[in-house]
Amino acid sequence: MLSRFNDETPEGNPKAPLMRMLYNPGAREDREENSFLCGTRETLQFGMREAGIDVNDVYVTYLLKCQPMRAYNKTEARAACLPHLTAAAAGWIGGSAPDFFDDQSDLIHEGNQKYVFYLSLVHPFKPESMISIFIPEDYEEYLENNIYPNCSVKVIEHPISTESVKDMFTNPGLIKHAISDGKLSHDKKSMDQPFLIKVGGNPRLIQNEDYYFTKLKEESFSFLFQVDEDGYPETLLQEDYNYPFGFGSLYIFAKMGTTEIQHPVAGFWQFS
Numbered sequence: 646m647l648s649r650f651n652d653e654t655p656e657g658n659p660k661a662p663l664m665r666m667l668y669n670p671g672a673r674e675d676r677e678e679n680s681f682l683c684g685t686r687e688t689l690q691f692g693m694r695e696a697g698i699d700v701n702d703v704y705v706t707y708l709l710k711c712q713p714m715r716a717y718n719k720t721e722a723r724a725a726c727l728p729h730l731t732a733a734a735a736g737w738i739g740g741s742a743p744d745f746f747d748d749q750s751d752l753i754h755e756g757n758q759k760y761v762f763y764l765s766l767v768h769p770f771k772p773e774s775m776i777s778i779f780i781p782e783d784y785e786e787y788l789e790n791n792i793y794p795n796c797s798v799k800v801i802e803h804p805i806s807t808e809s810v811k812d813m814f815t816n817p818g819l820i821k822h823a824i825s826d827g828k829l830s831h832d833k834k835s836m837d838q839p840f841l842i843k844v845g846g847n848p849r850l851i852q853n854e855d856y857y858f859t860k861l862k863e864e865s866f867s868f869l870f871q872v873d874e875d876g877y878p879e880t881l882l883q884e885d886y887n888y889p890f891g892f893g894s895l896y897i898f899a900k901m902g903t904t905e906i907q908h909p910v911a912g913f914w915q916f917s
Contacts, residue, residue, distance in 0.1 A: 656704070689705070744809040759783075849873065857913045869897045875894075895911065897909055
């Protein structure tokens, strides 16, 4: 059992464009209940002031939801607190890959072709699973191979995992942002709305050509979701870096059974 000092809730504006996740809360009061600011939060606030970032533009949350008082089993603590985190966010784009991949570089890289992490999303229909996407470091590689079954983008379903502390797959061109829960929208109406991720319905295509769907239909794949770069937050891209998909959209497909959705794949990606 995790001994704890007190429960802590997130701080700041839940709809802020920036989110910072700390590992566990620091003390806000000393033993005599006098106001106290821990070093981590003090440094964070100092950095925000120096960068000219308003406090209302940042949301701070924690992986652990209480302040530990003594040594504890970190694996058990993470497992206990993770459901609260995934309930508050649907995933993340940029940053480090899930720690599920920490010792699985052979699963991601292929020979001399190295991959970088793009995003992870809680599976829309399996809350116990995530879908993570990796893209080749070499843009020309996935530009030339952009349609299933030869699409170079990797899509992997795996158990729910926290973000790794290792940067072995981190994309230097992306600044991590949380992906918030979405809202229901009529399929036709969604075609005229900006979005980052669209689940179900019909894909919003940039190029409506049959050849994108040929092999997918032959192998009974159906549209699952798309990631549209038109929905990127303004602060996602690092300075001097380009949109990973040329200000386009990535389309994910899967095998849709009567009781289960399996085998998500990158169907294709397009740009104008």
